[in-house]
Amino acid sequence: MTNKEYVEIINRVSGTDVQKCMKCGKCSGRCPAFKDMDIKPHQFVSLLAKGKIEVLMESKAIWNCLSCMACVERCPRGVAPAAVVEAVRDTVTRMQGNNGIKAEEIPPIVDELIPQQLLVSAYRKYNK
Amino acid sequence: MVKISYYPGCTLKTKAKDLDVTARLCAKALGVEMDEIENWQCCGAVYPMGTDEIATKLSAVRALDYAKHNGGKLLTLCSACHNVIKRTNEDMKKNDDIRFRANNYLQLDEPYGGETEVLHYLEMLKTVVGFDKIKQAVVKPLNRKIGAYYGCLLLRPSGVMAFDNPENPTIIEDFIRAIGGTPVVYPFRNECCGAYVSLKNGNLPKEKSRKVLTSAKEKGAEEVITACPLCLYNLQVNGDNILPVKYFTELLAEALGVQV
Numbered sequence: 388m389t390n391k392e393y394v395e396i397i398n399r400v401s402g403t404d405v406q407k408c409m410k411c412g413k414c415s416g417r418c419p420a421f422k423d424m425d426i427k428p429h430q431f432v433s434l435l436a437k438g439k440i441e442v443l444m445e446s447k448a449i450w451n452c453l454s455c456m457a458c459v460e461r462c463p464r465g466v467a468p469a470a471v472v473e474a475v476r477d478t479v480t481r482m483q484g485n486n487g488i489k490a491e492e493i494p495p496i497v498d499e500l501i502p503q504q505l506l507v508s509a510y511r512k513y514n515k
Numbered sequence: 516m517v518k519i520s521y522y523p524g525c526t527l528k529t530k531a532k533d534l535d536v537t538a539r540l541c542a543k544a545l546g547v548e549m550d551e552i553e554n555w556q557c558c559g560a561v562y563p564m565g566t567d568e569i570a571t572k573l574s575a576v577r578a579l580d581y582a583k584h585n586g587g588k589l590l591t592l593c594s595a596c597h598n599v600i601k602r603t604n605e606d607m608k609k610n611d612d613i614r615f616r617a618n619n620y621l622q623l624d625e626p627y628g629g630e631t632e633v634l635h636y637l638e639m640l641k642t643v644v645g646f647d648k649i650k651q652a653v654v655k656p657l658n659r660k661i662g663a664y665y666g667c668l669l670l671r672p673s674g675v676m677a678f679d680n681p682e683n684p685t686i687i688e689d690f691i692r693a694i695g696g697t698p699v700v701y702p703f704r705n706e707c708c709g710a711y712v713s714l715k716n717g718n719l720p721k722e723k724s725r726k727v728l729t730s731a732k733e734k735g736a737e738e739v740i741t742a743c744p745l746c747l748y749n750l751q752v753n754g755d756n757i758l759p760v761k762y763f764t765e766l767l768a769e770a771l772g773v774q775v
């Protein structure tokens with residue numbers, strides 16, 4: 388697949404129009420994962436607009452975004468940075484061997500209290 | 516007794532039984548019967564944002580369609596279930612492509628188009644029962660300072676969730692007043708606890724959860740309440756016992772004198 392095809396698909400799957408971004412940075416200002424986002428939400432949006440997807444696909448940001456929707460809430464231009472991050476993560480995890488969580492990593496970290504909801508949501512977010 | 520179709524979700528049948536059991540008993544005491552829907556399946560816990568995701572939305576659509584034929588309302592309790600089901604319902608209402616593909620797969624007797632009203636338990640307390648009526652039913656007012664923890668799933672995205680003001684919500688504070696407590700408003704009550712990232716990068720939820728509890732404590736809260744099993748877990752496990760964390764329905768049961 389060509390880079391152009393990837394860019395097209397990620398844009399479509401995100402359901403958001405990154406060209407509308409005016410680079411105000413409000414999304415990043417509100418992001419609770421800011422420190423752990425190696426590519427900040429506003430940079431994530433503008434890198435996709437420029438078609439630079441390799442760096443997005445290799446980022447830590449796709450694993451640290453909390454899908455908390457704070458960025459979406461704040462954006463004055465109706466852009467959804469969270470959906471852009473998710474579209475890139477989906478594209479990565481859908482490739483064979485690219486799941487974010489390996490089954491064998493789970494048992495050691497499962498404790499008495501862990502709710503099913505955590506396991507289900509992490510699997511849904513990180514694995515395909 | 517008002518009867519409302521109810522979607523419990525997988526966690527409320529296992530680790531979060533307390534949330535389910537106290538909610539049902541309190542609803543009953545307040546004149547609402549929570550009628551668990553048949554053959555529900557786990558909703559998936561996170562709303563799939565990808566516009567090409569269909570299979571991951573079907574469980575929510577099935578539950579919504581069942582409720583459409585059983586009273587027209589679907590009651591939720593877990594914040595995550597509520598978020599997934601309500602956002603999926605919005606897609607079925609407004610997104611032609613998703614509605615077509617979901618219906619094309621499900622082949623229901625009549626296509627589902629978002630007709631069901633999704634109602635969170637807190638919304639039910641406010642609009643079906645009424646906080647005034649709860650106040651009258653309280654036998655043991657909770658004379659404590661309580662911090663409401665909204666987290667993110669009930670509030671955002673606000674355009675779809677339409678739960679409360681996303682930056683300055685009041686519904687849980689009103690609930691706390693109704694049960695005789697004093698609500699403590701603190702800055703981090705609508706900030707995410709770290710969510711599912713616990714399983715990938717444990718430090719992030721640790722930092723987030725501590726911030727939430729420290730912020731509540733600094734403003735004078737003696738305990739914090741939530742509607743979400745994952746919030747409860749993150750806050751308890753990462754929170755170093757800064758404050759006790761409970762389900763809001765546990766406090767409701769205490770105030771109503773409902774024996775569990």
Ligand code: SF4
Nearest residue numbers: 418452453455456458
């Ligand atoms: S959804 Fe992700 S990117 Fe947006 S504010 Fe939350 S953590 Fe940050």
Ligand code: SF4
Nearest residue numbers: 408409411412414462
């Ligand atoms: S808030 Fe919206 S417009 Fe501003 S930088 Fe973020 S995505 Fe762009």
Ligand code: SF4
Nearest residue numbers: 524525526560595596
């Ligand atoms: S959110 Fe949870 S508890 Fe609710 S059904 Fe879905 S996964 Fe299970």
Ligand code: SF4
Nearest residue numbers: 666667668708710746
């Ligand atoms: S705060 Fe945490 S668990 Fe709770 S609603 Fe947000 S992500 Fe969920």
